[in-house]
Amino acid sequence: MLSDRSKILTESIKRLLRRNALSHLRKIVNKTHAADLSAVFPSLSFSNQYKLFGMIEDIDQKGVLFSELDEDTLLNFIERTEIDETVEIIENMAADDVADLIGKLPEEKANAILEKMEKGSEEVEGLLHYGDDTAGGIMVPDFIALKENTTAREAIESLQKEYADVEMPFYLYVVDKYGKLTGVCSLRQLVVIPPATPLKSFMSTDVFSVQTDMDQEEVAKLVARYDILAVPVVNPMNELVGIVTVDDVIDIFRKEATEDFLKMAGAGQEFVETKSILKSMRIRLPWLFASCLGGIFAFFVIGQFEEGLKKFAYLAAFIPVIMGMGGNIGTQSSTIVVRGLATGLLNIRDIWSVVIKEFAIGFSLGIFYGTLIALVAQVQYNTIQLGLSVGLAVVCSMSVAALVGSLVPMIFARINIDPAVATGPFVTTSIDIISVFFYFKIATFLLKI
Secondary structure, three states: OHHHHHHHHHHHHHHHHHHOOHHHHHHHHHHOOHHHHOOOHHHOOHHHHHHHHHHOOOHHHHHHHHHHOOHHHHHHHHHOOOHHHHHHHHOOOOHHHHHHHHHHOOHHHHHHHHHHOOOOHHHHHHHHOOOOOEHHHHOEOOOOEEEOOOEHHHHHHHHHHOOOOOOOOOEEEEEOOOOEEEEEEEHHHHHHOOOOOEHHHHOEOOOOOEEOOOEHHHHHHHHHHHOOOEEEEEOOOOEEEEEEEHHHHHHHHHHHHHHHHHHHOOOOOOOOOOOOHHHHHHHHHHHHHHHHHHHHHHHHHHHOOHHHHHHOHHHHHHHHHHHHHHHHHHHHHHHHHHHHHHHOOOOHHHHHHHHHHHHHHHHHHHHHHHHHHHHHHHHHHOOHHHHHHHHHHHHHHHHHHHHHHHHHHHHHHHOOOOHHHHHOHHHHHHHHHHHHHHHHHHHHHHHOO
16 A cells, blocks of 8 residues: 555656646645655656755755665765755754764765754764664664652653653653663653652652663664663663664664565665665675575585486486475574564574474474375386485475574574574575485485486
8 A cells, every 4th residue: 555655656746747847746745744755766866856855845854854765865865965955954853863864974974064063963973973783873862851859840841841842752761860860750640640749759660771782673672572662771870861762663673674584585684676786786696605606516416416317317307396395494494583583582592492393393394295295206207216215305305404494593693693694595505405415315225326
């Protein structure tokens, strides 16, 4: 539904641009959310992008557009836009979004923008000191923090006067005189208790907080696990320095899921749909190198059994199905394990129970499909030895594939390597080689090659 809406919007805007129907175009642009316009921009030339951009009347919507554009489109657009115009927009954006944007720019351009900024540059530079994928790097430095002795009435007055521009005032955080986080209370609590009650009397001291250097994926898991709308970020001295809000968590899950799927497919970790052919090739080239090497190795393995293939040519007919069944169940096992590790449903301490379970599943499915394919081989070629060879090869292939597919991601996770890379060419290629080797070894023994 959303995709159809984007297509209709894109075609409508292109048609109006061709007709130069600027008045109608201006109405559409200013009635459309900037997040929807961001899907249109990559398919337009820079001149049309700039024309559309100039029609947006709300400067906040221009900021939203900057936040939503894919990296390549954004960099190209900002590179060809005047710095003063860029600065005017980003000064009205949230500091965490600005830091994310600045972090994508070339160093020279980023420094030029920071020097031109009259407000918010210190906050942005502070955020840039943290890693891009850490709690400090994604946190919002604007939050509500009040002293323990502040009354409910005073807190409400502060919200109306001092904190009116806070982006997402979900919670009021309570700090001691040294700025250290001691508690939290919700807006609902604030309005239902007597006005003279101090915050320390009704605040919750059981606060879920994260350190500035915690990985963003772990932060997202914590927010999801406890169903909170924001999580406070503290430094090593437990001083409150920012918050991570639920909208950032959604972006994290989307980004991490995209990276994992691309890695699992052996297509790198960057979204390449909007990249050029050369860039896409450069990203995929190293990931496919493992497949190339594996294919060459499989060629040598099969070459060792060349005499047997000459004698029993029909052996070659079953190579694709044996490799395919092994590859499929290996990918299934890898995907299940990687997803379990990513969501926290599986723990690397459970490595042997997970591997044994997947091996048992692979073995059981191998017996079922091995029997089925063996019957086909027997009926087609009327050779019991061939049927046994094919059937046992399928059992071995699927069992070992499930074992490798579940074990490798767990090992990668244990040694702090992203387990998603294991489900790409690495696992599928190794399974193909193992499957072919087992098949010909069994056939050699049973057919007396």
